[in-house]
Amino acid sequence: MRNESEIPFEDNPFKIPVADRLKRLPPYLFGKINKLKYQKRVAGIDVIDLGMGNPTDAPDPLIIEKMTEALQDPRNHRYSVANGIYNLRKEVSARYFKKYGVRLDPNDEVIACIGSKEGFSHMCLALMGPGDTAIVPAPSFPIHVYSVVLASGNVIALDVRDPAKFLSNVAYTCEHLFPKPKVVLVNFPHNPSSTCIEQDFYVELVKLAKKYGFLVISDFAYADVCYEGYKAPSFLATPGALDVGCEFTTMSKGYSMAGWRIGFCCGNKEMVRALATIKGYYDYGIFQAIQIAAIVAMRHSEAAVESMAVEYQQRRDVLVSGLQRLGWEVEAPKAGMFLWAKIPEPYAKMGSIDFAMKLLDEGGVAVSPGRGFGPEGEGYLRLAIVENSQRLRQAVRAIAKCTKQEPVAVGT
Ligand SMILES: Cc1ncc(COP(=O)(O)O)c(C=O)c1O
Known part of the structure; x- marks a missing residue:
């Protein structure tokens, strides 16, 4: 159990006398990652963005x-x-x-x-x-x-x-x-x-x-x-x-x-x-x-909504099986747009923020560090299945390369 009222009041980070309620907001933990993502994009580097549950497909x-x-x-x-x-x-x-x-x-x-x-x-x-x-x-x-x-x-x-x-x-x-x-x-x-x-x-x-x-x-x-x-x-x-x-x-x-x-x-x-x-x-x-x-x-x-759910299911399967082949501990969710994956052992000590930065910096894959969702999220990453299956396969290859993890058949 954690009590957010224990979050200390920060010194005012603004140059004007803002209300106390603004000072109760902690530093934005996704800030570092978003900044690097932006810099890469500006430099024309392709980023596979699994950071946010922000659908990339057009409506019906x-x-x-x-x-x-x-x-x-x-x-x-x-x-x-x-x-x-x-x-x-x-x-x-x-x-x-x-x-x-x-x-x-x-x-x-x-x-x-x-x-x-x-x-x-x-x-x-x-x-x-x-x-x-x-x-x-x-x-x-x-x-x-x-x-x-x-x-x-x-x-x-x-x-x-x-x-x-x-x-x-x-x-x-x-x-x-x-x-x-x-x-x-x-x-x-x-x-x-x-x-x-x-x-x-x-x-x-x-x-x-x-x-x-x-x-x-x-x-x-x-x-x-x-x-x-x-x-x-x-x-x-x-x-x-x-x-x-x-x-x-x-x-x-x-x-x-x-x-x-x-x-x-x-x-x-x-x-x-x-x-x-x-x-x-x-x-x-x-x-x-x-x-x-x-x-x-x-x-x-309604039919378009249903077929979009089928599309997400296929993406889920591509990403789950790809990461499992790299030895990641990740379950296929029954619903939603996210995989909640444990950071693989060789990188567990690094912490979710630094590991997510590594995946973005070296692999060009943006994910959300679990720590951004509070201390209970540490040790995990959240991956949004908002890119298409081909891009998700590309993401798995990029992750394998930058973590030097060899794909293996699942179950071995
Ligand atoms: C759990 C949850 N609630 C609410 C929202 C926000 O949805 P909306 O676009 O309707 O504001 C999101 C968006 O990511 C979400 O994940």
């Missing part, structure tokens, strides 16, 4: 066509509505019913966000303040920790790689912490570890939420990227979930619309209302042409 042409058409209508260039237009919220509600059997009222149980990250951050701002504590999964996707920190809340990060143990640690923390945690954040399929769960996990979580009085936020960003028949469960499909929590989904991953910035928060009416209140002050909603194209995407592009 149908979505782009609708967007192009919507751009021609002057009405779509005005401010939209902060909550998202009604037909978009209705479509989100229809999709939840079709996919998960969950009934949501588009009026007060669905809100559109400028990407789920924006929605999540503002939800934390709406719910958390000084003295409030959130439990978040560890290793941690940075925004899960820092949106709580920016809202002046405290963070308790619990290892999520054994989900049953995570639940018992949540219960233990609730028994022993005073005041009790206000929010528990979950994220399955998990970024970065790709840990997955079944619905019974959420049944237990709802029970705990009711017993200890915390709110649940489920980050369901990788809902649409599942493999070999695995269907990631929605938190909202759990009986009682709407009483205690909400769920964020996004069009960034499954629909390859990351740059469009569109996601959703659905669930508990009061949580949705709290987010809507903050958003009402902060923004005027997503560009309306994007909202219209997103409606069409949800209505007509």
